[in-house]
Amino acid sequence: MPIVQALLALIAACIGFALLARRARLPYAVVLVLGGMVLAFIPGAPKVELDPDLALAFFLPPLLMASAYRTDWRAFTGNIRPILFLALGAVLFTAVCVALAALMVIPWLPFSAAIALGAIVAPPDAVAAGAVLHRLRLPKGIVAVLEGESLINDASALVLYRLAVAATLASAYSWAEAGxxxxxxxxxxAMIGWLLGRGAILAIRRLEDTLLExxxxxxxxxxxxxxxxFVHVSGVIAVVVTGLVLGRAQHALSARTRREARVVWQFIEFVLNSLVFILIGLQLNEILGRMDHYGVWQLASCALVVSAALIVSRFIWVFPASLTPRLVPALARFGSARPWSHTVIIAWCGMRGVVSLAAALALPVTFPERDLIVFLAFCAILATLVMQGTTLEWLIKRLGVEEKRKPGMGIDEATARTLIAHAALREMERRAEDVLSGAMAQDLLPEYRDRVRLLDGISQGPIVAERTARLEHRLHALRAARARLLRHRAEDGVEEELMNRLTEELDLEELRLRRLLGATDA
Structure with missing residues (x-):
C-alpha cells in the first residue's frame, strides 16, 4: 500500500506543478524537476529511488511509441538529413566533446569512462521542448526535425553508452569492432520493430474491438x-520502428479506435512524463548524500565545465551541419537549408531528461567514479532544463520564428476539404439519378452543394464571414439540443446507455464545429 499511496501523491503533485507551470508560462518539465527538488528537502519526505531498469523498460518504450505513432512520415523522410545529422552526428560529437571537457577537470578518469559520461548526457529530451513547441506556432520544418531527432538520438546514445561501459570494464576492447x-x-x-509492428497490425485488424485494439x-x-x-539488439530502435509502422497504418483502423486510442495514449504520456521529471528532482538527496568526499568547489567546477561543453558542442555541430545543402547541393533533396534563426532554435532545444539520468543510474557499482558521473549527469539535466527550458519561448519570440496565425483556412486544409466535399457531392448526385432512392438523395443535394460553394470561395472575405456565421448558428443550435436532452433526462428519464450514445454524438459534432471555427477565426 505505501507504494500506491506514494504514487497517487506524486500524481497529485504533478497536477499541481503542471497548473503552476501553465500560470507561470514555463515548460512544465522545468517546474516538475524544481518541484521534485523542493519535495526532496522537506523533512520526513520519503526516500524515492528511481530504479534504472524500471526507468528504461517502463517509462521509455511508451513515451517513444507515442512520439513515433504521431510522427508525420512525409515530414520525417523529407528532413532525414538534418534529423540524422542531429540524432547520429550530434550525439557522437557531443559525447566526444563532453568526454574531453571532463578529462580536463577529472584527469584520472579513463577515456572510455569519459565517453560513457558523454553518451549519457548527449541525447536531448524533446519532452521539455514539446511543452513550448506545441504551445507556439513554429514552422513545421523545425518541429519535424526536433521530433525526428528525439526518435533516434536515444537509441544512438544508448548504443554508444553500452559500448563505452563494456570498453571500460573490459581489459581489452576494439573500438573498430565496436563500430x-x-x-x-x-x-x-529495426528488423524486430518492423516485424512486431506488422504483426500487431494484422492482429489489430482481426480484433474488431476498440478496447482490445x-x-x-x-x-x-x-x-x-x-x-x-532479449536478443541483445537495440530495444529503443525497435520501439521507434514499431511506432512508425503502426502510425502509418492507423488510417486503416476504425474511427472510434483512432479517437479513443489517441486519448488513452495522451493520458499515459502525460502521467509518465510528469512522473519522470518529478522523480528526477526527487533523486537530489540521494545523489548529494554520496558526494561528501568531494569538495564543493571541485564539484561546482566539474558541473560547470561539463554543462557548458554540453550546450556549446551542440551549437558547434548544428551551425556547420546546417550549411551542408549549400556546400553539397546533392544533399538538398534530403532537407533544404534553413534560415539562421531556425538553426538557433534547433541548437537551443537541447534539454536533457529521463534517458540521461536512467543511463547514469544504470552504471555498474564498480564503474570508475560512478557517483561523480551520476552527479554530473544530474547537473547537466538541471542546467539545460532551467537555462534552456525557461528561455526557449522568449528566444522563439525574440527571433520572430513563431508563425503568425492567418485569418481563414490554410491552403492545404482548404484544398483537402474541397476535395472531400466535391467527392461527397458527386456520389450524392449519382445516387440522385437512381430511380428507387433518387428522391431521398435529391433532398440532400442542396446541403452538399452548399458545402462545395463555401469551400470553393474560401479565400473570399464575404464567403469566409458567411461560413463563420453559419458555423456559429449550428453551434448555438447544438447547445440548445444538448440542453433539451438534459431536461428530458431530468423530467422523463433516459436510459444511461442511450444518454451516453446521444451525448457522444453531440460531443463529436461540437468538436467538429469548433475545429472549423478555429480555422476561420483570425
Whole structure:
C-alpha cells in the first residue's frame, strides 16, 4: 500500500506543478524537476529511488511509441538529413566533446569512462521542448526535425553508452569492432520493430474491438522493446520502428479506435512524463548524500565545465551541419537549408531528461567514479532544463520564428476539404439519378452543394464571414439540443446507455464545429 499511496501523491503533485507551470508560462518539465527538488528537502519526505531498469523498460518504450505513432512520415523522410545529422552526428560529437571537457577537470578518469559520461548526457529530451513547441506556432520544418531527432538520438546514445561501459570494464576492447556492433544493434532492432509492428497490425485488424485494439498497441510497444533486448539488439530502435509502422497504418483502423486510442495514449504520456521529471528532482538527496568526499568547489567546477561543453558542442555541430545543402547541393533533396534563426532554435532545444539520468543510474557499482558521473549527469539535466527550458519561448519570440496565425483556412486544409466535399457531392448526385432512392438523395443535394460553394470561395472575405456565421448558428443550435436532452433526462428519464450514445454524438459534432471555427477565426 505505501507504494500506491506514494504514487497517487506524486500524481497529485504533478497536477499541481503542471497548473503552476501553465500560470507561470514555463515548460512544465522545468517546474516538475524544481518541484521534485523542493519535495526532496522537506523533512520526513520519503526516500524515492528511481530504479534504472524500471526507468528504461517502463517509462521509455511508451513515451517513444507515442512520439513515433504521431510522427508525420512525409515530414520525417523529407528532413532525414538534418534529423540524422542531429540524432547520429550530434550525439557522437557531443559525447566526444563532453568526454574531453571532463578529462580536463577529472584527469584520472579513463577515456572510455569519459565517453560513457558523454553518451549519457548527449541525447536531448524533446519532452521539455514539446511543452513550448506545441504551445507556439513554429514552422513545421523545425518541429519535424526536433521530433525526428528525439526518435533516434536515444537509441544512438544508448548504443554508444553500452559500448563505452563494456570498453571500460573490459581489459581489452576494439573500438573498430565496436563500430560494427553499433551497426548490428541498430539493424537488429529495426528488423524486430518492423516485424512486431506488422504483426500487431494484422492482429489489430482481426480484433474488431476498440478496447482490445488499444491494448494490443501497448502490448506491441513493450513486446518490441523486450524482444530486442532479449536478443541483445537495440530495444529503443525497435520501439521507434514499431511506432512508425503502426502510425502509418492507423488510417486503416476504425474511427472510434483512432479517437479513443489517441486519448488513452495522451493520458499515459502525460502521467509518465510528469512522473519522470518529478522523480528526477526527487533523486537530489540521494545523489548529494554520496558526494561528501568531494569538495564543493571541485564539484561546482566539474558541473560547470561539463554543462557548458554540453550546450556549446551542440551549437558547434548544428551551425556547420546546417550549411551542408549549400556546400553539397546533392544533399538538398534530403532537407533544404534553413534560415539562421531556425538553426538557433534547433541548437537551443537541447534539454536533457529521463534517458540521461536512467543511463547514469544504470552504471555498474564498480564503474570508475560512478557517483561523480551520476552527479554530473544530474547537473547537466538541471542546467539545460532551467537555462534552456525557461528561455526557449522568449528566444522563439525574440527571433520572430513563431508563425503568425492567418485569418481563414490554410491552403492545404482548404484544398483537402474541397476535395472531400466535391467527392461527397458527386456520389450524392449519382445516387440522385437512381430511380428507387433518387428522391431521398435529391433532398440532400442542396446541403452538399452548399458545402462545395463555401469551400470553393474560401479565400473570399464575404464567403469566409458567411461560413463563420453559419458555423456559429449550428453551434448555438447544438447547445440548445444538448440542453433539451438534459431536461428530458431530468423530467422523463433516459436510459444511461442511450444518454451516453446521444451525448457522444453531440460531443463529436461540437468538436467538429469548433475545429472549423478555429480555422476561420483570425
Amino acid at each position: 560494427f556492433t553499433f551497426i548490428a544493434l541498430a539493424i537488429g532492432g 488499444t491494448a494490443m498497441s501497448f502490448i506491441a510497444c513493450f513486446a518490441s522493446y523486450f524482444a530486442a533486448e
